[in-house]
Amino acid sequence: MSEVAVVAISVAKPGCEEQLREAMVGIVGPTRREPGALQYDLHRDVKEPRRFVFVERWESEAALAAHAKSAHIAAYKAATVDWVELFEIRVVSKIA
Template sequence: MVYVIAYLTAHAGKGDDVVALAAPLIDATRKEEGYISYDLYRKPAEPDSLVFVETWKSRAALDVHFAEPHLKTFKAAMADLLVEARVEVVHPEKIEVI
């Protein structure tokens, strides 16, 4: 298994927009082969700080996810909404930052 932790910081007041745009992404991702869990969380005191926490059966399954049109659409929509994004892929032996 591999885990993904994606930290997103939206521009001030844009956290709700990110959550709304993430809904179709989350629905589509949960139908993918290799998906185990895929959840989006917000910090209650910082509504523009969001974190995706994901679990995948393998790095190969994650690679397929990265190529999916629904993820590409989400990433394009986020271009003007995010101040910062950091994605960590956690393997048993290492952490990749992408």
């Protein structure tokens, strides 16, 4: 199995930035403890503070798929659905 990386971008609806930030911070610890999690870092855009970026690395696509089905991610999605204006996820593999 080969390692995969993920860039996940969420843009908060105006006025929802801090609620979304807190919810995102709350899933970092549980996700880092998941089997196959190599990196799970949350960033905030310096010029666009409503934009948050997760940079992730997983041992395999299977580990990433298990993460997507985890209880804490399901709870996070349910809690934040009304706070997110845009969500984009890109799964990539390192080539150099």
